[in-house]
Amino acid sequence: MAPAREKGGPAVALAAFVFYPLTLLLAKRRMEGLEHIPATGPALLVCNHVSYLDPVYTAVFVHRARRVPRFLAKASLWKIPVFGRVLQGSRQIPVSRGSAEAGASLEAAQASFADDGVVVIYPEGTITRDEDGWPMAARSGAARLALDVDVPVIPVVHWGTKSVYDHYRRRFRPSWRTTITVKAGPPIPMDDLRARLADRGPRPLLRETTERMMTAVRELLGEVRGEPVPEVTRGTRGPESRSTEQ
Template sequence: MARAREKGGPWVALAAAVFYPLTWLLAKRRMEGLEHVPAEGPALLVCNHVSYLDPVYTAVFVHRARRVPRFLAKASLWKVPLFGRVLRGSRQIPVTRGSADAGASLEAARASFDDGGVVVIYPEGTITRDEAGWPMAARSGAARLALQREGVPVVPLVHWGTLSVYDHYRRRFRPSWRTTITVRAGAPIPMDDLRARVAQAEPGRERSAEVSALREATDRMMTAVRDLLADVRGEPAPVRAHGERGTGR
């Protein structure tokens, strides 16, 4: 029996009407691992980020899994005419960094989990600056979300090929059917032991346990993302992410 489609409303339908044809026009499209997106209930998708085209393909991927994505995205996008209206109407989550409202995005994401929603986050916070397109060091927001809700699967998802079509740093846009854009999800990343570590921390050691768990959760997520991307690319991933200590950069 086919899984039922989660209702997204008219703004999600409008976005789908634009995004689906766009993903076919820009390049060949390959989407794998749809079964790893839960048919119902909350989930956190953690993704690599190589191009500003990635969210278009992420959105189509999640929609093809018959779910509605809730992206954490830069708050400045809400100021773009019409696009901001689509973001509001489809219940996306604005992220305002460096302000008193910075934590509001995580609270909104947790509220989406309570509603059984699929939240999408790019842990790096922006498109990678690694010259070979590998993920950079991640921020802590994804790990905080992963650890603060029991029963929420954390699913790695990667894109490859979008950078060949649109490279923001080199100001290069080259749509071509000779290019294949692959989006692939992997099996959920184990997090229950880390959640238990934080919950069972001895009095006075809660903060230390949380910091340790956040660090390990971030490492697990980005390792899973790098390994999945390496499999898609057919080449070994670097031992360390761009921006991590020991990279020499």
């Protein structure tokens, strides 16, 4: 018997009512690795980010695993009429970038873990600027969460969303000839890093933790794309950043 679906309330039901048909209309949809999303209890999902459509597909992916996703997202989205109320009602986590309140988003994520929530974060902080769609260097927020709280850390990748909506080229091309894939991998080993948290300075450990997570994301993306993974992470964004930007 399948586990009971996590209850999300009216806001989550409304989002599901909109997102499910939308993901089916924009392109063919393929979702793999749902078994890696824990049926109960907290989890941290670390994802690549190639298009602003990614969260729509991530949300449906997690919901199909019978869980409710809680995204770390730009606080400005809460100001959008109706949409902001949906974000609030579904208990998403606002991130105030570049302000003294930025650390509050990590505290809110930790509170979500305490409530057995599934938290979703895009460690790069924005959609990748890599021309070939590989992840850029990531920020430190995901690593901080992964080290501070003993929860499963699950890599999740998207591929195909950029073919439908390419933000940088201002191109929107829905097509059933396009396949959008969302795939989760097995949990990333974290116990050894957490055990060393008290023995090493936070900055080197944050870099190592970030690289381990993003290596898992890149390798999973390479599987989905059927291509070799670049040896060097592209982009100038470094994991040592103090920002908690999603």
